[in-house]
Amino acid sequence: MSDFSIDELVIPATPRAPGWPSWEAVAALRNVVEAEGFGTDDLEYSAAELLPGWLNTTYDPKRMFVARVDGTVVARATYETLLDQGDNHAWLGVQVLPAWRRHGIGTALADRVEALAATENRQELIVYTVSAEAAGKRLAAPTGFGSVPRDNPEVRFLFARGYRLEQVERGSRLPLPADDSVMHRFRADAAAQAGRDYTVHCWSGGTPPHWRADLALLFTRMSTDAPTAGLEEPEDVWTAERLVNEETSRAASPRRMLTAAALHEPSGHLVAFTQLSVPAESNRSVGQEDTLVLREHRGHRLGMLLKSANLEYLAQESPGHPSVTTFNAEENRHMLDVNEALGFVPMGYEGAWKRVVPRSGPSK
Structure with missing residues (x-):
């Protein structure tokens, strides 16, 4: 395991505020991971484009944690919930730069946001993550539509933590x-x-x-x-x-x-x-x-x-x-028919995973 630190990221108020370099690093990290998974940089967002959504938590609570090695941001975890304090759902995400995987960083970040969910009594944990195409066995979604490579690192990671694949979403691209x-x-x-x-x-x-x-x-x-x-x-x-x-x-x-x-x-x-x-x-x-x-x-x-x-x-x-990108559940055949007729073609897939943690006892 490499020496790294984890802290909650304070979102900068403006591009000139303290913490802006870290925010730029987070945006760049996001873009690297998305481009790696989908094989295109069409999903890229700039730091300035991402900022307003993360500053506005009035109706959409969210928090971000970052892992640093020698002061450099190498990974992030996101934690999102609904405003309703009685709701027990949390949406989690972990992204690690390719060069820093297999160092325990992703595990530590996942532990952090899952522990936060536990303190807030949020037992239903949902993760959306891209699964790059790969040879070998497939894991089919229980909907009967779509699958992800069973041996992909993110698939093995989520399985080991008790998550279950519930749905596959297709990312599509329309050339312009x-x-x-x-x-x-x-x-x-x-x-x-x-x-x-x-x-x-x-x-x-x-x-x-x-x-x-x-x-x-x-x-x-x-x-x-x-x-x-x-x-x-x-x-x-x-x-x-x-x-x-x-x-x-x-x-x-x-x-x-x-x-x-x-x-x-x-x-x-x-x-x-x-x-x-x-x-x-x-x-x-x-x-x-x-x-x-x-x-x-x-x-x-x-x-x-x-x-x-x-x-x-x-x-x-x-x-x-140059293009328009979109995402649809693989079982949403009606909308896929519309998109395909318009000229959208698949560019990649992501799995939607769920883990239910009882209030007491082991996860299931």
């Missing part, structure tokens, strides 16, 4: 520019099937005030309507106030959000949405964020309608980006 005529055809065909009851509205940045309550409901339903397999993740309630808080915080990021939403004309409410996170630099990839159609409004091709509309909106508002 997309064919304008194809996008227009997809949008027109989907609009024809949706009919006159649904209209598309697009905006950049903050949500128009009269739609904040609707979008908050859509965010809440993301936690209940999206496939979560055996993870059984809890409802995460959003309000208009929380949405404003999130969008105000996000305004400090160099990125901006492009939103396309479907308005159900008879009711006057938004019933579906999709968002793209767009970096300022045109030579960097765009991130596909949440997409949801309320269950009661499915079957009208609103997913295709909104995704094609937002890709057209992206081409108008911020052309020149």
Whole structure:
């Protein structure tokens, strides 16, 4: 075991505040590990882009711990929970630079955040981690959709700590520019099937005030309507106030959000949405964020309608980006069908793992 120290990272308030070099090191570490797992740097975020989300913990509590060797950050662990103190879930993550693996650092960080979960009586621990493709035996998800290499280091690590694979998520990439005529055809065909009851509205940045309550409901339903397999993740309630808080915080990021939403004309409410996170630099990839159609409004091709509309909106508002990346549960065949039709191709997979720790006795 190498000599290393672990401490909780104090998130710097600004790029000029004390601790900024450590924050930059954390961002670089994240990007190295993501690029290694997915074989692309399309998922890269700058330190400035990551900062607002970590400063804003009003509705989204989170903490970060870092491991250092001779003062240099070589690994990190994340700990996230819901605001509800009665909820027993915690979302954990550990990332170690390749050169510092097999030194006990990942184990020490996992011990730290799992112990923190225990002190807060959070027995349901969830981990999302990339599994790079490798030869050999496969571990299938219990959903019947997707698998990860059984002998990968992260798979063996999680197994040894009592975690169970519950779901596999596919990371996909759409090369840009997309064919304008194809996008227009997809949008027109989907609009024809949706009919006159649904209209598309697009905006950049903050949500128009009269739609904040609707979008908050859509965010809440993301936690209940999206496939979560055996993870059984809890409802995460959003309000208009929380949405404003999130969008105000996000305004400090160099990125901006492009939103396309479907308005159900008879009711006057938004019933579906999709968002793209767009970096300022045109030579960097765009991130596909949440997409949801309320269950009661499915079957009208609103997913295709909104995704094609937002890709057209992206081409108008911020052309020149090389790609769009997105993540979907492998069992979410409907959304995968939409993405594949638009031209998305797989770029990698991550496992969603769960460990349930009883209040007393050994883990199971």
